[in-house]
Amino acid sequence: MPKVRRCRYRGCHAMVVMPDHYCTKHYEHEAEYLANRQRWARSRNKNYQRKYNMVIRNRNANKSSQYNFYRSRQWVGLRKNVLERDYYLCQYCKALGKVTSAKTVDHIVPIEYAPNLQAEVTNLATTCSKCHNAKTAWEQEYYGTGKDNQLKKVEKIENLKEIALLIMNY
Known part of the structure; x- marks a missing residue:
């Protein structure tokens, strides 16, 4: 037909x-x-x-290398391992006592701020789209990441529950 x-x-x-x-x-x-x-x-x-x-x-060499990392076999393997480790559940929602399915893997501390943690499994968490968008907005304000922003000298926050509480308002 x-x-x-x-x-x-x-x-x-x-x-x-x-x-x-x-x-x-x-x-x-x-x-x-x-x-x-x-x-x-x-x-x-x-x-x-x-x-x-x-x-x-690819606005600069740093962003270009970040983009290439996300297209590498190493990232595909890391992402798969983290999704299976977290049972495809949003870790930020889970820290607040909610259960939400998720497919995105996010760096807890952004790689713009801490490039040495780029491939660390301990720096990765599964997140739903709502939490990911809120966390991205929070990162831009707190760390100074993103386009046209300057990185700030602030303390790294690695605790998922603390981040979940901070991003609730975004």
């Missing part, structure tokens, strides 16, 4: 066999639509990808 989708013409609910985008009644719009898509892809592809790769992801 062929794959189908709805006609892109506004108000038309006819089904179209892929890869077409318009039904036979509105097929005259197909060439214009494809041309617009190609024009958009060409203009966005080079500029957008370059900006994302050079300005955001």
Whole structure:
């Protein structure tokens, strides 16, 4: 059975066999639509990808090496071990007495602040997306991590319960 989708013409609910985008009644719009898509892809592809790769992801040598670490076999193995160790449960929620499933592995002390703890299993914890977002915001304020921030000389906090209490307000 062929794959189908709805006609892109506004108000038309006819089904179209892929890869077409318009039904036979509105097929005259197909060439214009494809041309617009190609024009958009060409203009966005080079500029957008370059900006994302050079300005955001690899803005300096330190960020580039961090990004490469997250693409390494070492990280894949560490991540798998930590997820299994924590039984896919958010450790920050668990410290507060809640049970939440999680798939993200996060550094307790950020690697921007302590690069020597990058591959330490003891510095990794499983976290849910809500806690991860809150912790990232807290790290930017407390440690000074993230884009356009300056690292601060503050004490490392490694206690999960203490961090969980601090990130509750974010």
